[in-house]
Amino acid sequence: MKSMRIAFLGPAASFSHQAAVESFGSSAELLPCVSFADAFAAVQDDKVDYAIIPCENSTNGSVVQTLDLLADPKGIYSDVEVCGEHYLTVHHCLLTRKGLSPPGRPGYSSITKLYTHPQAWGQCEGFLEGAFKGVERQDVSSTSKGAEIVSRETVERSAAIASRFAAEHHGLDVSEENIEDKANNTTRFLVFRNVTSGRAGRLSFEDIQVSMAQDPTSVTRTAQKTLISFMIRQDCPGALAEALLIFKDRGINLTSINTRPSQIQAWKYVFLVEGQAIPTGQHKDSISQIMERLERVTESCRHLGSWTDRLVPF
């Protein structure tokens, strides 16, 4: 079988890369993209089987670039739909050149410089204050980039803050794990495919999950998530509430609603509504009925996909 082609947000060894490997395995052909829009275009143009893109972080909330690509008011990505999700817990590690220092704090005093993404300094403040007070810090464009710099050094004694995945990718030692201040900082990724694609032999994302799971029963979740976008008529007071009521009537529990500018007219919005339901066999009928009724009360609406809920409660 031809290997699957998966677009992710680069660079190599980024958290998106890690999410792609966890979702599709390392035998898939993984293609780094320089932007979210590039990954969407790769799916729309049928150049890849899937794309995996971060959509939400448990601390920082929605990723607005992803919301705006989903809102898609100009219909550029009309064939792109969500077909799955993946949760990745963000763990930071202290990475050093192989053999530079023994694991654990005794060796840290020889380290004279640290590299990481600006956001990661803040996420590891407690650890850094304790072990690296006053040590020079150099910002880099991604945690993975910091790991790459350290891996290329030959004389300097520096360290990077990045993931274990980046350590493996760049051949570094993990001197200390889980150095983040706050546990459970988790990013949710969405998996996208082209609805019209006739790519030969493409497995469904659900089948891929079952084939990769060590315990296949663990992927048999019951709840289905659904994402729908719509614009309301501006001359209809109450139209938004009426549109949302349709979800309730069809047994869909609303979990998230976001408002994004339509880019068509100032203060005209696209609403992105995510809901959840236990499928009853008539789930697909429910979605069609929701869309039929939404068409009557909205200016435009679009079913952006339905997929299996993968959130494991903490």
Added chain:
Amino acid sequence: MKSMRIAFLGPAASFSHQAAVESFGSSAELLPCVSFADAFAAVQDDKVDYAIIPCENSTNGSVVQTLDLLADPKGIYSDVEVCGEHYLTVHHCLLTRKGLSPPGRPGYSSITKLYTHPQAWGQCEGFLEGAFKGVERQDVSSTSKGAEIVSRETVERSAAIASRFAAEHHGLDVSEENIEDKANNTTRFLVFRNVTSGRAGRLSFEDIQVSMAQDPTSVTRTAQKTLISFMIRQDCPGALAEALLIFKDRGINLTSINTRPSQIQAWKYVFLVEGQAIPTGQHKDSISQIMERLERVTESCRHLGSWTDRLVPF
């Protein structure tokens, strides 16, 4: 009368500063803050009469830092409420040192360097391509900062892209106005006050607007906006739709809904709901009734303020 103290997001001559002058006049004491949180704290600690903070842009959507301060899951800003809004259309100008070059394009060829905030390059791409192709560009932390740098130069022949307001503040010439590619790029600011404040002689924001208007009838708008936040019980399917239905039942037209992380527990959210209604005399009763009913179906809820709709339709 003691002059009013107003907090805004600095530096001096920023768009927030301009919004503050337009809303409160130049006789008010305007205090630049270094962050949104500082401005909220100044209101909460009763150090200012009002704060004015951007909450939404017609192109980029909600300002999430402002949403998160409003969501306020830990109740740090429990006395801060919204009491008004102000719309500011963002116009960029080409600013030069007084007398450096005559207005209009003939003089541009002598300009060897441009300063502005990274976002403004993108917003003026068409103008820059036409008149300044290949000219050196220097990023600065705010458009106002760029104007300040140019105003201090004595020998160099450079220009800044910033507002007319910044030109006046820093004593620069406006060589060309409205150089932005897209008209109607508008930012909405919210005005905040402390509900418990006993500041002597403080005028209501509405009274300030009436006193400042050249045509007082222009501020007699009829619609009232209301902002309410709530968290729903996670074990209640349908709770979000039920909460939103309460607004509809009380004649409030939902205009915007945003979902923000609660920071209390991963994937638990604060919903921020904005609605609009034509007050009927019973408007305050309606809000109390909404809050009473919301208290029954939500885990927590808060009325964040009601104010006069100031949007003039395009």
